[in-house]
Amino acid sequence: MEESTLKSRRSGERILTMILAGGQGERLYPLTMDRAKPAVPFGGIYRIIDFALSNCLNSGLRKIIVLTQYKSYSLDRHIRLGWNIFNSELDEYIDLIPPQQRVSEQWYLGTADAVYQNIYIIEKEQPETVLILGGDHIYKMDYRNMAQFHHEKEADVTIPCMEVPLDEAGRYGIMEIDEDSRIIGFSEKPSNPKPMPNNPSTALASMGIYLFNTTTLVRAVIYDAKQNTAHDFGKNIIPDMIQEKKVYAYPFVDENNSSVNYWRDIGTLDAYWEANLDLVQISPIFNLYDKDWPIRTHQEQNPPAKTVFHEDTPGGRTGMVLDSIVSGGCIISGAKIERSILSPDVRVDAHTEIYDSIIMESVRIGKNVEIRKAIIDKSVDIPDGMSIGYNHREDSKHFTITEKGIVVVRKEMHLK
Amino acid sequence: MATVLIVEDEQNQRLLYKEELKLEGYETVTAADGKEALEKVQEQLPDIIIMDINMPRMDGIETMGKILSKNRKIPIIINTAYSNYRSNFMSWAADAYVVKSSDLTELKNKIKELLAKVS
Numbered sequence: 001m002e003e004s005t006l007k008s009r010r011s012g013e014r015i016l017t018m019i020l021a022g023g024q025g026e027r028l029y030p031l032t033m034d035r036a037k038p039a040v041p042f043g044g045i046y047r048i049i050d051f052a053l054s055n056c057l058n059s060g061l062r063k064i065i066v067l068t069q070y071k072s073y074s075l076d077r078h079i080r081l082g083w084n085i086f087n088s089e090l091d092e093y094i095d096l097i098p099p100q101q102r103v104s105e106q107w108y109l110g111t112a113d114a115v116y117q118n119i120y121i122i123e124k125e126q127p128e129t130v131l132i133l134g135g136d137h138i139y140k141m142d143y144r145n146m147a148q149f150h151h152e153k154e155a156d157v158t159i160p161c162m163e164v165p166l167d168e169a170g171r172y173g174i175m176e177i178d179e180d181s182r183i184i185g186f187s188e189k190p191s192n193p194k195p196m197p198n199n200p201s202t203a204l205a206s207m208g209i210y211l212f213n214t215t216t217l218v219r220a221v222i223y224d225a226k227q228n229t230a231h232d233f234g235k236n237i238i239p240d241m242i243q244e245k246k247v248y249a250y251p252f253v254d255e256n257n258s259s260v261n262y263w264r265d266i267g268t269l270d271a272y273w274e275a276n277l278d279l280v281q282i283s284p285i286f287n288l289y290d291k292d293w294p295i296r297t298h299q300e301q302n303p304p305a306k307t308v309f310h311e312d313t314p315g316g317r318t319g320m321v322l323d324s325i326v327s328g329g330c331i332i333s334g335a336k337i338e339r340s341i342l343s344p345d346v347r348v349d350a351h352t353e354i355y356d357s358i359i360m361e362s363v364r365i366g367k368n369v370e371i372r373k374a375i376i377d378k379s380v381d382i383p384d385g386m387s388i389g390y391n392h393r394e395d396s397k398h399f400t401i402t403e404k405g406i407v408v409v410r411k412e413m414h415l416k
Numbered sequence: 417m418a419t420v421l422i423v424e425d426e427q428n429q430r431l432l433y434k435e436e437l438k439l440e441g442y443e444t445v446t447a448a449d450g451k452e453a454l455e456k457v458q459e460q461l462p463d464i465i466i467m468d469i470n471m472p473r474m475d476g477i478e479t480m481g482k483i484l485s486k487n488r489k490i491p492i493i494i495n496t497a498y499s500n501y502r503s504n505f506m507s508w509a510a511d512a513y514v515v516k517s518s519d520l521t522e523l524k525n526k527i528k529e530l531l532a533k534v535s
Contacts (some may be wrong), residue, residue, distance in 0.1 A: 102480070
């Protein structure tokens with residue numbers, strides 16, 4: 001056991017991680033109005049990218065490139081302030097790289113093009129393998145175990161996968177595998193997904209993570225750069241290579257150690273809301289409190305959260321928080337919060353009630369406000385007596401409303 | 417007749433290639449560095465490019481990347497005195513890598529081969 005751990009640690013040293021953080025995140029608008037999707041706040045104090053980065057750190061991967069593009073300021077700042085923990089003297093780094101027009105005069109045309117335009121970084125590092133990650137997934141995974149699987153199978157590419165319900169399979173890259181786990185079919189977002197042979201109600205989904213042998217990756221992205229394609233790993237690179245290359249599916253092992261695997265693609269506002277609300281269950285599948293798998297972030301110094309008022313008289317004020325996450329610096333002053341997530345420095349005033357909502361940093365909520373199933377982005381002042389989430393016709397005049405009826409109030413919106 | 421763009425900073429070499437390729441029946445266009453090559457690609461739309469690597473103003477690797485981002489279809493042959501640029505990953509984007517030699521047979525064969533592939 002010890003020997004195999006050591007071996008996988010060593011292999012970790014030769015892995016270069018590239019995190020693709022350049023997507024526009026249009027489906028998360030207005031949360032992405034001012035920031036790239038990986039920089040969207042999550043779970044009170046985190047940003048979405050913290051989960052992939054924590055996986056890297058907990059897997060001993062300390063050579064990380066984050067490829068940015070749209071609205072990268074907030075992401076850049078977060079990484080600079082929160083993740084400046086790598087030691088360059090040990091040849092560890094986390095570097096943010098915007099498009100440099102080094103080999104192309106265009107912005108990144110797709111995920112594969114983003115890697116192609118940064119080939120010189122791979123060349124400089126000369127890694128054995130390159131791990132390609134999205135910056136917008138919530139999961140816990142020890143990449144070393146996958147690297148070991150990759151070496152054992154002598155694979156060219158390894159893709160972690162998990163079973164998903166067949167009726168949701170059209171949202172993912174769906175793969176077919178042989179008895180050795182080699183991928184023999186791959187289609188991105190298929191309209192007729194192929195079910196698993198042993199379980200027809202599920203399909204095998206790619207988690208959008210790729211571990212490549214370096215030369216395989218370089219040749220594939222160069223080849224792709226010369227084709228007229230979407231320049232996308234899931235749509236082009238992987239389907240094109242399963243015939244000739246050894247592409248393997250690695251069954252995802254969730255480090256949450258619960259009976260169900262947790263992996264969420266934060267693709268839509270509804271998925272975002274649900275994944276946040278997952279965290280306030282009594283024993284959430286995704287555990288933020290596991291000391292063996294710490295999730296790192298950047299947060300400013302804040303005083304402790306507090307609740308005030310406990311008046312037993314009729315109509316009295318009582319500060320009350322139930323089944324919720326409350327971050328530092330919040331004051332719940334005679335208000336009731338239930339099944340909600342409060343980022344740092346939120347103030348909620350008397351007789352206000354908040355249910356099933358995500359309230360971001362420095363939001364001020366006045367008296368006698370009612371909020372239900374809403375996402376309130378940063379620094380919004382909600383005036384006394386306002387109602388959000390109870391009358392969608394009224395809400396839709398000012399706010400975004402999702403398919404599932406979540407009301408989204410954009411950052412710094414003036415409501416007074 | 418196919419047009420060959422010769423990108424080469426050394427004047428005598430450029431002239432030599434021009435004469436030799438004319439004898440083979442090609443039209444030729446020349447550029448003395450990467451920047452000039454980019455202009456010539458736009459103006460003349462050559463059928464194939466012979467690209468030196470070590471050049472002033474803009475080297476062959478960078479030039480090739482820029483050409484590829486605009487026109488993926490023109491085959492490019494890297495032609496350099498050094499074989500160690502093969503370890504530069506971007507050099508893999510070329511359709512062929514021919515080390516310079518006084519004997520131009522290999523280069524001429526590659527040109528023929530790649531042009532045949534395109535047409």
